[in-house]
Amino acid sequence: MKTGVLLVNLGTPDSTKVGDVRKYLREFLTDKRVIDIPAVSRWMLVNLIIAPFRAPKSAAEYRRLFTERGSPLKYYTEDLLEPLRSILGKDYVVEYAMRYQSPSIQVGLDKLREQHVGKIHVIPLFPQYASASTGSVIDKVMEITKTWQIIPEIRFTSQFLEEEKFLQVIVNKGKKRMEKTDYDHFVFSYHGLPERQILKGSVGEQCQLGTCCNQFHDRNRYCYRAQCYQTTRLLADRLGIPEEKYTVCFQSRLGRDPWIKPYTDHVLEDLAKKGKKKVLAFSPAFVSDCLETTVEVGETYKEDFIKAGGEQWDLVESLNDDPLWVECLADLVRSV
Ligand SMILES: C=CC1=C(C)c2cc3[nH]c(cc4nc(cc5[nH]c(cc1n2)c(C)c5CCC(=O)O)C(CCC(=O)O)=C4C)c(C)c3C=C
Ligand SMILES: [Fe+2]
Numbered sequence: 001m002k003t004g005v006l007l008v009n010l011g012t013p014d015s016t017k018v019g020d021v022r023k024y025l026r027e028f029l030t031d032k033r034v035i036d037i038p039a040v041s042r043w044m045l046v047n048l049i050i051a052p053f054r055a056p057k058s059a060a061e062y063r064r065l066f067t068e069r070g071s072p073l074k075y076y077t078e079d080l081l082e083p084l085r086s087i088l089g090k091d092y093v094v095e096y097a098m099r100y101q102s103p104s105i106q107v108g109l110d111k112l113r114e115q116h117v118g119k120i121h122v123i124p125l126f127p128q129y130a131s132a133s134t135g136s137v138i139d140k141v142m143e144i145t146k147t148w149q150i151i152p153e154i155r156f157t158s159q160f161l162e163e164e165k166f167l168q169v170i171v172n173k174g175k176k177r178m179e180k181t182d183y184d185h186f187v188f189s190y191h192g193l194p195e196r197q198i199l200k201g202s203v204g205e206q207c208q209l210g211t212c213c214n215q216f217h218d219r220n221r222y223c224y225r226a227q228c229y230q231t232t233r234l235l236a237d238r239l240g241i242p243e244e245k246y247t248v249c250f251q252s253r254l255g256r257d258p259w260i261k262p263y264t265d266h267v268l269e270d271l272a273k274k275g276k277k278k279v280l281a282f283s284p285a286f287v288s289d290c291l292e293t294t295v296e297v298g299e300t301y302k303e304d305f306i307k308a309g310g311e312q313w314d315l316v317e318s319l320n321d322d323p324l325w326v327e328c329l330a331d332l333v334r335s336v
């Protein structure tokens, strides 16, 4: 019997129209794993504040991101299908879905069922586990499949930050930049999370939001912050970047609650103040170029760094459709 593989990325608006962006933000931010506050407060926050006020601003940002093919997050995910199908061969059926908007997880799972798969392997496309990303995908898949009469064997890949081929793609792209420019400093900027979500996610050992995350072991394997530091150490080691030449930081905070620190926008100002002129930024929480990489890190932070006195700020693009990344996915599928 065939195995169905479902690649799931975060999701993106269907277009850059304010209405579509608002629809996307509503679906995304009413997810209790993303904004983890009581349901009534979440509803009011999303529908009375975020959707009306943020949607027009976000739509303008999405207009900077979308190309003639649409949203890179979506088309780079779709571009993985054919090469992955060709590596895996006839025993596998490969489809993709978005956690929010389209194509939905429901549609992706239905496609697998129609092709009579006996097992399902879901790969949320987030290298580091977080309840707001990977956890939410798993939650949705379980919500749908629990209604089926026959529930097949289902497997989830919860994290893949230590996969050698995943690391190697980023290292190869980073080295290409480093051959051309002698950078003063390197920034590894990850999507941020409210501190509360890190504390709730501690299993076995309470994260102190400090140097505890410099160790990576069985007791903090699912701590998002510890996973980000571990990803950075593995990359810096392979890139030959010494500890004093790089900074781990967290971007895109939303709202007034404290998010994990240091914040990327503070770090870049600090670097400029310290006289750093040429910085290379990595975004290892994202496998496809998206608003968070291309616009936030590649454009906004670049402008901020130059304004603060820096000279050059470059971004290492995401894994996108790199053939070694497709091989990495095939390895994950076959590792069962
Ligand atoms: C409380 C808010 C948010 C949490 C928690 C959060 C976690 C989180 N997000 C990603 C990956 C992506 N997020 C993207 C965009 C985005 N994220 C938030 C908010 C939270 N994310 C918002 C409001 C937005 C939309 C853009 C905006 O209005 O600023 C994207 C880009 C999507 C795209 O279309 O390009 C990605 C990818 C992860 C991995 C994560 C938890 C670790
Ligand atoms: Fe996000």
Ligand SMILES: [Fe+2]
Pocket: 206, 207, 208, 209, 210, 211, 212, 213, 214, 220, 223, 225, 226
């Ligand atoms: Fe920690």
